[in-house]
Amino acid sequence: MTETxxxxxxxxxxxxxxxxxxxxxxxxxxxxxxxxxxxxxVVDSRRSRRRPRSGRRRPTLSPR
Structure with a gap:
């Protein structure tokens, strides 16, 4: 491997x-x-997922 x-x-x-x-x-x-x-x-988002902050839920779409 080279420096570049x-x-x-x-x-x-x-x-x-x-x-x-x-x-x-x-x-x-x-x-x-x-x-x-x-x-x-290789960066795998499943392995490096962060937990949601306490008391906060991820946004969801509400049915119309």
Whole structure:
């Protein structure tokens, strides 16, 4: 790896059950790392989810 390596973040935004994003994200990161001049990081929103602040609920749409 050189000093001018390209840094890439692969962001997996889906948090639902049965999601396919981690499979694709991990595959892409491995492919990028094989290039040699790319530093790839996978950021999974499901693993890094923050808990809602106490007493606050997430906004929802109300039925019309």
């Amino acid at each position: 390596a390209l840094r890439v973040a692969i962001i997996i935004a889906s948090t639902r059950e049965g999601r396919f994003g981690p499979t694709v994200g991990t595959w892409f990161a491995e492919q990028a790392r094989q290039h040699g001049d790319i530093v790839a990081d």
